[in-house]
Amino acid sequence: MKFLIDSHALLWAYWGDPQLSAVAIRLIFDPANRILVSAASHWEIAIKMKTGKLILREPLLDFVQHAVIDNGFTLLPIEPKHTAIVATLPFHHKDPFDRMLVAQALAEGIPLMSADATLDAYGVQRLW
Numbered sequence: 001m002k003f004l005i006d007s008h009a010l011l012w013a014y015w016g017d018p019q020l021s022a023v024a025i026r027l028i029f030d031p032a033n034r035i036l037v038s039a040a041s042h043w044e045i046a047i048k049m050k051t052g053k054l055i056l057r058e059p060l061l062d063f064v065q066h067a068v069i070d071n072g073f074t075l076l077p078i079e080p081k082h083t084a085i086v087a088t089l090p091f092h093h094k095d096p097f098d099r100m101l102v103a104q105a106l107a108e109g110i111p112l113m114s115a116d117a118t119l120d121a122y123g124v125q126r127l128w
Contacts, residue, residue, distance in 0.1 A: 001027065002034040003127055004076065004105045006114035007041040007097065011054075014067040021128050024113055036076040037068045038104055044097040081107045092121035 005013075005028070012020040013028045020028075027033055042064050048054035056063050068075065078100065085103035093099055093116075102122045105112040111125040119126055 001030075001032075001111075002036065003027070003111040003113050004036045004038060004101060004108070005041075005073070006101055006112065006116065007044050008115060009113050010037060010041060010067060011045070014063075019115070021115070024115075024128060027113065027127060031072075035071075035073040036104075036108070036110070037073050038076045038101055039078050040097045040100040040104075042068075076104060076108075078104070079107075089122060093118050 009020065009024055009028070011017070013024070028035060042060065045054060045056070045063070046060055049056060049060060058066070067073075082100065082104045085107050086099055089099055089103060093102070098114075098116065098119060101112055101114070102119055102124050105124045106122070111127045112119065113127040115128055117126070
């Protein structure tokens with residue numbers, strides 16, 4: 001299975017946080033699955049680090065290396081086909097990063113792993 005992972009799920013998986021659901025744990029750590037990490041996620045993490053809302057134990061580039069690359073996850077760039085969908089989305093959710101993740105999942109035709117049930121309003125297949 002191929003899916004896009006939300007920023008919080010990526011962080012929780014990397015930290016072994018108990019907030020990660022049993023389904024999420026099974027899917028994330030199944031080597032048969034292909035996990036995509038959006039450029040929007042490391043952008044969001046960088047902003048949260050700068051504003052003091054998130055403290056990582058390592059520099060951002062090291063985090064991306066360890067949490068994404070070393071785990072065999074695939075970086076998903078933001079492409080015009082993604083931003084075109086963002087332009088059409090209703091404002092069920094105000095967070096621009098989550099809106100981009102929804103657009104990417106819709107454009108790529110893949111599920112989105114997220115604990116955020118608000119995203120269901122967009123018709124994206126949400127895993128949790």
